[in-house]
Amino acid sequence: MTPSTKPTPEHFELQREFFRIDAATVARIRKLKPRLMAYAAKTLETLFDHLASNPEVGDYFEISDNTRYLRDGMLAHCDLVFSARFDPKYYDAVDQMGLRHSKLDYPSHAYSSAYANLMAGLFRQGMETGPKLSAEDVAAITRVSIYDMELTIAAFFRHQLDKQAALYADTEKVRDMMTQQRLAS
Template identity: 55%
Template sequence: MASTQDPYAELRALEREFFRIDDDVVCRIRKLKPRLMEYAKQALDTVFDHLKTNPIVADYFADEDNLAFLTSGMLAHCDRVLSARFDADYYEAVSQMGLRHSKLDYPSFVYTAAYSNMLTSMQQQAARDRQRFSEDDAAALNRVALYDVELAQAAFFQHQIEKVRSLDADMAKVQHLIDRPSAA
């Protein structure tokens, strides 16, 4: 009988330990989730406005259908991240996000910068909010957000490596056909 246990569970627990994502952080994020989701909604507008002005990605973010899709997808991802349930569904979702980003063929810094700008906007909103946002709240948000972006970027680069390997294998096949002596 095959084991249904996650083979990566121990590694993922170790990763969260390095990011200091403990029970307190998880409880804190879950408690803050309603506020953070409101901040995320507002932050997306400023993030997308910035991206629309950048020549590297402006064409993609100028398309209203793309923006609607991205907004929906980012809010769904924020909902998942801020639920702080580091389960198989979360890890699959963040991996798929990294894969989709890789397929768009924009440089990785585009995604990291967008994430950074969104997080900064959320923190600025929290600082202006009437409700107290403690240092521990800010630290919890940073820990979870940076862990999430780390996982997405790891998936991004894993896909990039796989593309290079595939291209190298194709090149080797073509080279073999070129180098092969022709039958007379």
């Protein structure tokens, strides 16, 4: 599979096996979903506060509507992730998230650090409130979350490569036109 080839359902199934996302993991995530969604909502209230002072992405987070849009989008995505359906709707959402990130043109670590901080918030709350998350819970959350992050970042880079290929193709067309004009004169 080349970097710009979209993965097939079979490829996704092999990836989930590699991440050890089996029926038991899916069932555990689905059972934990109500708690995880509450933890995500609380974590997302302050997740982006520190980014406003970051010179690479601060301009985006200085606008409260952008932060609200991103927070709402991440919460909606958490709903998909913790539903653990891994169906075409989920994979399309991951691809669209990668495309949106690619269009913003921020470095990939801006996205993976937000994800890491979201996971840290989930784990912190899971250890401090209600029944503590078990080792099996943490393993399931980690597998599903890192798998989701991998897919999103892969989509980000695939869209970046597609943009570069389109730009290169356009550049070559202009060069060909200029060459043809020179030869005609």
